[in-house]
Amino acid sequence: MNQEPVNKSAAVAFPNQEVELLPELTQRQRQILALIKAGKVNKEIANELGIGLGTVKQHVVALFKKLHVSNRTMAVSQGISQATDSHPESTQISEGILERRPCIVLSIFLPDATLKASAESCPKAIVQELHKTFSALAGAHDALFLANKASIGDLIFGIKRGTEQDIFKALHAARAVFDVLTVYPNLRQDLRGGLAAGCAISSMNRYGGWSGEVVASAVIAHARELASNATSGELALGTSAAKLLKITGPNVYRTTIPCLLFKALDRMPWGKDSQLPQFQAEGGEEQGDESLILGREAELEVLEILFSEVFRGQKNHLIYIEGETGMGKSLLCHYAAKRGLDMKGRVHHFVCHSGSKEGSLYMYPSGMPVKPQTLLHSLKSITGRGHDVIIVDDAHLLPIDILIKATETAKAAKEKMVIFAARKFSKYVKPPCKTIRLGHLPKTAIESLVVQSLGLLEKDTIKAEQGSDADMRHSIARIVQYAAGVPLFAIELARHHWQETLPFSLQVVINARMDGLKLDRALLRFVSKAPFPMSVTEIAETMWESPDTIELAVEQARASGVLCRNEEGHISFAHPLLHMLVNQSGVE
Numbered sequence: 001m002n003q004e005p006v007n008k009s010a011a012v013a014f015p016n017q018e019v020e021l022l023p024e025l026t027q028r029q030r031q032i033l034a035l036i037k038a039g040k041v042n043k044e045i046a047n048e049l050g051i052g053l054g055t056v057k058q059h060v061v062a063l064f065k066k067l068h069v070s071n072r073t074m075a076v077s078q079g080i081s082q083a084t085d086s087h088p089e090s091t092q093i094s095e096g097i098l099e100r101r102p103c104i105v106l107s108i109f110l111p112d113a114t115l116k117a118s119a120e121s122c123p124k125a126i127v128q129e130l131h132k133t134f135s136a137l138a139g140a141h142d143a144l145f146l147a148n149k150a151s152i153g154d155l156i157f158g159i160k161r162g163t164e165q166d167i168f169k170a171l172h173a174a175r176a177v178f179d180v181l182t183v184y185p186n187l188r189q190d191l192r193g194g195l196a197a198g199c200a201i202s203s204m205n206r207y208g209g210w211s212g213e214v215v216a217s218a219v220i221a222h223a224r225e226l227a228s229n230a231t232s233g234e235l236a237l238g239t240s241a242a243k244l245l246k247i248t249g250p251n252v253y254r255t256t257i258p259c260l261l262f263k264a265l266d267r268m269p270w271g272k273d274s275q276l277p278q279f280q281a282e283g284g285e286e287q288g289d290e291s292l293i294l295g296r297e298a299e300l301e302v303l304e305i306l307f308s309e310v311f312r313g314q315k316n317h318l319i320y321i322e323g324e325t326g327m328g329k330s331l332l333c334h335y336a337a338k339r340g341l342d343m344k345g346r347v348h349h350f351v352c353h354s355g356s357k358e359g360s361l362y363m364y365p366s367g368m369p370v371k372p373q374t375l376l377h378s379l380k381s382i383t384g385r386g387h388d389v390i391i392v393d394d395a396h397l398l399p400i401d402i403l404i405k406a407t408e409t410a411k412a413a414k415e416k417m418v419i420f421a422a423r424k425f426s427k428y429v430k431p432p433c434k435t436i437r438l439g440h441l442p443k444t445a446i447e448s449l450v451v452q453s454l455g456l457l458e459k460d461t462i463k464a465e466q467g468s469d470a471d472m473r474h475s476i477a478r479i480v481q482y483a484a485g486v487p488l489f490a491i492e493l494a495r496h497h498w499q500e501t502l503p504f505s506l507q508v509v510i511n512a513r514m515d516g517l518k519l520d521r522a523l524l525r526f527v528s529k530a531p532f533p534m535s536v537t538e539i540a541e542t543m544w545e546s547p548d549t550i551e552l553a554v555e556q557a558r559a560s561g562v563l564c565r566n567e568e569g570h571i572s573f574a575h576p577l578l579h580m581l582v583n584q585s586g587v588e
Contacts, residue, residue: 029066032059064542065529097206097521098587100199102507103158103216104241106170107194107223108134108177109230110152110187126184127152133180137173144214152177154220159202160210162511164248164325165354165397167241168268170195174235175265191262193235194226197244197504201587208518234259240504245269247492247505250330250351250364250393268351268367293331294452295445295487299436303336306434310417311343311387318410318430321421323438325509326488329421332436333393336419337364340389345417348378348390352397359402364393372402379409379418388416396422404429440485449487450479453494482576489577502580510581517560520553527563528583533570 028049035045042060046053108130131145134153138145144156155173157166174193181188200216222238230236236259237245245257249270260269293300309315323329333349340347350370353360359372378390390410395403403420407430410418420432441449454476475497483490489506496503502510526543527534536554540547554571557563564574573579 029059029063032056033063061526061543065531097204097525099202099204099521100585100587101159101202101204102162102504102511103156103198103200103219104166104170104244105194105196105198105216105219105223106155106157106173107148107196107220107227108152108154108174109192109194109224109227111190111192126187130177130180133177134173137176141169141173143169143173146220148224154223156200156214156216156220158508158511159200159214159216161208161515162508163354163515164509164512166508167195167197167244167248168353171235171260171265171268174262178262178265188262190232192227192230192232193262194223194228194230194238195235195241196220196223196226196238197240197508198222198238199504199507204521206522207520208515230259233262235262235265244505244508247488248508250333267369268353268362270351270362270365270367293328293335294449295441296328296332296438299332299438300335302434302436303332303339307336307339307343307417310415311345313415315433316413316415317417317434318407318413318432319417319419320425320432320435321419321438322424322435324423324486325513326486327438327440328487329438330393332438333391333419333421336389336417337391340387340417343387345387345389348375348388350375350390350392352392352394354397357399359398361398372398372406375406376409379406379413379416390416390418392418392420394422395420396424400426400428407432441487441490442485443480446480446483446485446487446490447476449490450476450483450494453491454497482580484575484577502577502584506577507581507584510577511585514562514578514581517557517562519557519560519562523550523553524557524562524582525586527571527573528579528586533566533572535569536571539571 031049032045035048042053042056046056049056130152131147134145134147134155137143138155141155141157142160144159146154146156148154155170157170163169174195177193178188178191181191196219198216198219200214200219202215203211203213205211226236226238237257242257249268257269303319306317306319310317321329321332337347337349349364351362351364353362361370361372361375362368363370375390375392378388381388390413392398392406395406398406403426407420410416410420411430425435479490479493479497482493488509492503492506522543523539526539530539534542536551537547539545539554540550543550554563554565558565558574561574562578563571565571573582
C-alpha cells in the first residue's frame with residue numbers, strides 16, 4: 001500500500017484560521033473540510049488532492065465522527081452538508097477497510113556459505129525446491145509466502161483469516177521444510193529459523209476476507225533477524241510468539257521457550273519430554289496453573305462423583321466438557337488426568353489440532369503425534385489391569401466423521417472414563433452420560449482469579465506501578481469488569497495490567513472468533529468510534545446506508561454475541577474487550 005501523496009499547492013490554499021478553529025483535525029482532514037465547504041463532491045476532492053476516492057470517503061467518515069455529526073441536518077448546521085451530491089455515495093471505503101491484525105511470521109534461513117559449499121546439487125535448484133514447498137504450505141494454511149534473496153523465504157499466517165492454531169501451523173510448516181531437506185543432510189543440519197508474532201496493517205473486505213494488501217514489515221524483520229542469529233538446527237522464538245505458544249496450547253507450565261529444534265518439531269513442545277534445547281521456568285521452579293481453577297467447584301464435584309462411580313465398577317461414563325475458548329476446558333482435562341493417576345488408573349490424554357483431513361492428534365505431555373486409529377484402539381481395548389481414563393481435548397478440531405466414530409466407540413467402552421472437551425458438540429455425535437457446560441464465572445470468582453494472578457508478580461513491582469492500595473483496588477475492579485466472567489481474559493489482563501491496550505494473546509483469541517463470524521466490519525468500526533450509543537436509524541443516516549441494511553447487520557452481530565441493543569434501541573458492544581479490539585484495530 002503506497003502512502004498517499006500530499007498535494008502541496010492544495011495545502012497552501014487553506015487559511016491558517018482553519019487550523020486554529022479545529023485543532024483536533026489532521027492537516028488532510030482540514031483540507032478536505034475546506035473543499036467540502038466550497039461545494040466540492042468526493043470525486044472532485046479526490047482529483048484536486050491527487051488521492052483515491054476511497055481515501056476521501058474514509059476521511060469524510062472521520063470528519064463526521066470528530067464533529068459529532070450523526071445525520072444530514074446536523075451536517076448542514078456544521079456547514080458540511082455539501083459533502084455529497086444529490087446521490088450520496090457510501091462514506092465507507094469500498095477498496096478495503098484497513099485493520100491492525102495479529103499475525104505470525106515464520107522465516108527460514110540458510111547461510112550462503114552453506115548453499116555454495118553444498119556438493120549434492122545446484123544451490124539455485126535447492127532454493128527453487130524450497131520455494132515450491134513454501135508455496136504449497138501457504139496454500140494449505142491460508143498463509144502468504146514471500147521469497148527473500150537474503151534467506152529462503154517467509155510465511156505470514158493470520159492475514160487472510162486468523163485462528164488460534166496459527167502458531168502451530170507455523171511449527172508444522174517449519175518441520176515440513178526440514179523434511180524436504182532430508183536428501184541434503186549438510187543443508188539440513190545448518191537450517192535456521194525465526195518465529196515472530198506481532199501486528200500487521202491489512203486491508204480487509206467489509207464482510208470479511210483479505211482484499212489483497214498488507215504491511216507487516218516490523219514482524220517480518222523481527223522473524224528474519226531471529227532466523228539469521230539462530231544457532232544451526234534451531235528455530236528461534238520471539239517473546240510474543242513464545243507467549244502465544246504457551247497461551248494457546250494445552251501446556252500448564254509457565255515456561256519461557258527461547259528456541260526449538262527443527263528435528264524435534266514432529267512433536268508438540270508441551271512438556272519436559274519434548275526435546276527442547278532449553279527449559280527455563282519463570283521465577284525458578286516450574287509450577288502448574290491447576291490452582292487457577294477457581295470458581296469451578298461445582299464442575300469439579302461432578303467429576304469427582306463420576307470418577308467414583310467408574311472406579312467402583314458401578315458405571316462407565318462418556319462425558320462432554322463444553323465451553324468457549326478461555327473458559328478452562330484444558331485445565332479441567334488436566335485435573336481429570338491427574339485424578340485418574342491418583343486413583344491408579346491408566347491415563348491416555350489426547351490433544352487435537354486442525355490442518356489435516358484425517359485428523360491431527362498428539363499425546364500429552366510428550367507431544368508425540370498419533371493416528372486417529374490410536375484413539376479408537378484405546379477406546380476399544382480392555383486391558384484387565386484397572387480402569388482407563390481417556391481424555392480428548394479440543395475435540396471440535398477433529399473431522400466430524402472421526403469425532404462421530406470416536407464418540408460411538410466411547411459410548412460402548414467398558415471399564416473406562418472417557419472425556420471429550422470442545423467448544424461445542426455437533427448434534428450428530430453420540431449423546432453423553434453427562435455434559436459439563438462451562439459458563440461465565442461469577443464476579444467474586446473472577447476477582448479472586450485476578451488477585452491470585454497479580455500475586456504471581458513481584459510485590460515491589462506491583463507497589464511501584466500501582467502506587468497505593470486504592471489504586472490496586474481500582475485496577476482489580478477494572479480488570480474484573482473487562483474480563484466479564486471469562487477466566488483466560490482475567491488472567492491475561494492481570495498479567496499485563498500495566499498495558500492500556502489489549503494484550504497480544506487476547507488479540508489473537510478474540511480476532512480468531514471475529515474472523516469466523518463474517519460480520520459487517522464497517523458497522524463494527526463505526527460503533528466502536530461513535531462518541532455515544534446510537535440507534536439503527538442514526539447509524540444508517542451517518543453511514544449513508546439504508547436502515548434495512550444496517551438493521552440486518554446489527555441483528556447478525558447481535559445473534560453472534562458481538563453487539564447488543566438497550567431498551568432505548570441504542571447499539572453497543574456486548575463485551576468490553578470486543579469493543580477494545582475493534583477500536584484498537586482500526587486504522588484511520
